[in-house]
Amino acid sequence: MDNVFWWNGKAVVPQEGSFITLNPDKTITVPDSPIIPFVVGDGIGPEITPEMIKVVNAAVEKQYKGSKKIYWVEVLAGDKAEEKGLDRMPSETLELLKQSVVSIKGPLGTPVGKGGKSLNAVLRQSMDFYSAIRPVYYMGQPSPIPNPERVDVTVFRENSDDVYMAIEYMAGTEGARKVREFFIKEMGVSEGAIPEDAGVTVKPMSEFKTKRHVRKAFRYALENGKKHIAIAGKGNIMKATEGAFLNWAFEVADEEEFKRKIIKEGEPGEGQARIYKVITDQMLMQLVLKPEYYDVIITQNLNGDYISDLASALVGGPGFVPSGNIGDGYALFESTHGTANDIAGKGLANPLSIILSGAMMLEYLGWKEASQLIYTAVKDVISQKKGTPDIASGFRKQGFDATELSTTQFGDEIANRIKNL
Numbered sequence: 001m002d003n004v005f006w007w008n009g010k011a012v013v014p015q016e017g018s019f020i021t022l023n024p025d026k027t028i029t030v031p032d033s034p035i036i037p038f039v040v041g042d043g044i045g046p047e048i049t050p051e052m053i054k055v056v057n058a059a060v061e062k063q064y065k066g067s068k069k070i071y072w073v074e075v076l077a078g079d080k081a082e083e084k085g086l087d088r089m090p091s092e093t094l095e096l097l098k099q100s101v102v103s104i105k106g107p108l109g110t111p112v113g114k115g116g117k118s119l120n121a122v123l124r125q126s127m128d129f130y131s132a133i134r135p136v137y138y139m140g141q142p143s144p145i146p147n148p149e150r151v152d153v154t155v156f157r158e159n160s161d162d163v164y165m166a167i168e169y170m171a172g173t174e175g176a177r178k179v180r181e182f183f184i185k186e187m188g189v190s191e192g193a194i195p196e197d198a199g200v201t202v203k204p205m206s207e208f209k210t211k212r213h214v215r216k217a218f219r220y221a222l223e224n225g226k227k228h229i230a231i232a233g234k235g236n237i238m239k240a241t242e243g244a245f246l247n248w249a250f251e252v253a254d255e256e257e258f259k260r261k262i263i264k265e266g267e268p269g270e271g272q273a274r275i276y277k278v279i280t281d282q283m284l285m286q287l288v289l290k291p292e293y294y295d296v297i298i299t300q301n302l303n304g305d306y307i308s309d310l311a312s313a314l315v316g317g318p319g320f321v322p323s324g325n326i327g328d329g330y331a332l333f334e335s336t337h338g339t340a341n342d343i344a345g346k347g348l349a350n351p352l353s354i355i356l357s358g359a360m361m362l363e364y365l366g367w368k369e370a371s372q373l374i375y376t377a378v379k380d381v382i383s384q385k386k387g388t389p390d391i392a393s394g395f396r397k398q399g400f401d402a403t404e405l406s407t408t409q410f411g412d413e414i415a416n417r418i419k420n421l
């Protein structure tokens with residue numbers, strides 16, 4: 001592939017490519033030859049990421065016949081960076097990701113016992129990717145529920161607030177003692193509410209962070225014709241945080257941009273969507289029983305973590321679901337599963353999560369026709385009961401004959417299907 005530039009002592013930025021630019025209003029301008037940095041990732045990353053590049057290239061070539069072309073630039077992170085004697089998240093990588101505005105990555109492992117922040121957390125914070133977006137839809141793969149075609153829901157998880165801020169005081173430490181003393185002495189909290197042997201985690205939730213996230217989700221719903229928007233949280237219990245989140249979300253609906261478009265009552269008409277408040281636990285149950293009720297779910301960081309994994313399970317697990325981390329223009333797309341070290345290097349990995357993340361990235365660039373080619377080709381190949389062992393064995397359990405393909409063969413099938421569409 002002549003448009004893939006592998007790391008060679010440093011990131012190689014080709015002359016032919018141009019950087020995507022971030023405009024003052026936080027929209028992006030995409031040239032016909034955008035430079036897109038990629039991180040192959042750890043574990044199965046080196047197997048699945050090249051398949052994504054192959055498939056995305058095939059779709060762009062098929063649709064635009066050379067008038068548009070991505071220039072892929074490898075940047076290092078994780079194990080591969082460490083092998084070259086660099087930090088696990090080199091500053092060169094962060095700089096190029098930022099300069100390029102839009103990028104994509106495979107899974108990165110968090111070495112156990114080595115300390116340090118998760119690389120994913122470093123990435124999310126460095127470009128303030130405050131919304132994690134996971135569209136969950138069915139493409140014909142084996143699924144654990146009846147009629148999985150009912151599932152078509154996009155989870156918007158707030159990514160910069162909540163208990164993930166890691167403001168934590170372990171039981172028995174000076175920090176925990178001070179926090180306890182403050183609450184009992186200054187705030188009138190009863191001694192039994194924070195026992196002496198308790199650890200404490202702080203759960204901040206801000207109006208600014210909530211509202212910017214909600215605005216992004218509302219725009220997505222309106223642009224994509226999604227009619228029902230559930231705002232999920234446990235506001236009945238955590239009034240100052242999740243309760244406030246629900247109220248702030250409703251306030252955003254009153255803003256000039258959304259008035260008359262995001263409605264609170266009645267059936268949404270053309271160009272409209274309706275918002276509902278839902279309680280997370282009850283919603284999780286409904287999501288399994290009646291997934292067709294949900295088009296968009298807007299939620300906080302911790303709830304979003306649970307909800308997006310449960311939603312993914314409805315269509316067979318995170319291996320079938322893409323994701324995007326999006327801030328004010330900056331976007332990083334990534335596979336949703338981990339490094340799957342148990343199967344790494346064996347050609348068994350399912351590359352769909354990162355391939356569909358590549359399709360999601362094309363949509364973000366405004367190259368929607370090319371992303372549609374990927375969706376069509378993936379559905380076509382799966383409908384022939386062909387796929388990596390996880391897919392083939394799922395079909396066999398359902399009593400079908402299935403063809404088992406390696407990671408590369410599966411990528412080839414999808415790319416060839418695109419060429420023949």
Ligand code: NAI
Nearest residue numbers: 107108109110319336337338339340341342343349350390
């Ligand atoms: P995992 O997702 O790597 O593996 C869980 C199970 O799912 C394993 O049996 C694995 O073989 C299977 N699996 C995962 N992806 C698959 C694929 N594409 N095809 C076929 N089978 C697949 O989760 P685990 O073991 O909890 O995490 C391993 C490492 O990955 C950890 O270091 C974790 O921190 C990291 N991780 C990174 C993420 C990221 O970069 N966004 C997300 C989740 C975990």
